Amino acid sequence: MDRKILGITVLTSALISWLMYDTFLLTPVFSLAYFPVEKLYKRYLEKKEKRKLEKEFLDFLYYISISFSLGRNMMQAIEEALVNLRELYGKDSKLVADLDNALKIYVQSNVEDLNFAKGSGNQDMVDFFDVYSQCKVTGGDMTQAINAASKVISEKINVTREIENMSSQRKLEGRIILAMPFLIIGFLKVTGPDYLSVMYSTLAGRIIMTITLGICALSYYLVERITRVNI
16 A cells, blocks of 8 residues: 555545544545545556656657768667767666667667567557668668658647646646535634534434535546546
């Protein structure tokens, strides 16, 4: 278990239990939300790592294009790109590590077999080296093909980012709206607890609070599902 996520989940569960039922006894029950929360957090980290790799790959394409325009071959272009990428992102970069391993394993005559791209999880990287491989096999114009592929992939990544930024904005707006009922209840508990006493002391009030909590949970699920963009 991730202690950080567990701690945040327990604190949030205690707050919800206090706001909705005026007791902390239901904290263990709400804390079971740790498992879906952990899953969402892992998905967030994977997405963050993917975006980081895409940014590094965009810079890689830029350096590759420059090298090819100067008459370098792929091996030389990768070597020159690696020097610049190490300065920008350090040795801990996944792309730098993958490229560095590729240079250690493959010789120039087999550079078209850079299979590390297939294990990177980055489809754009795979597509790029597929274009290079096909171009080398068929004897096409390497510089023109690489530049064209770089331009198409760069435009695709930029468009994807724009769509995701718009989706993130709508998602944030939805979360703010979903937080409003809890903020209002918290405000009333602090400024006028008598207004909510009937909600905590009667069966009907507890049922209403439970229904409200269920609606909020369902709304959160729908907001996340609607604004989830798979490209």
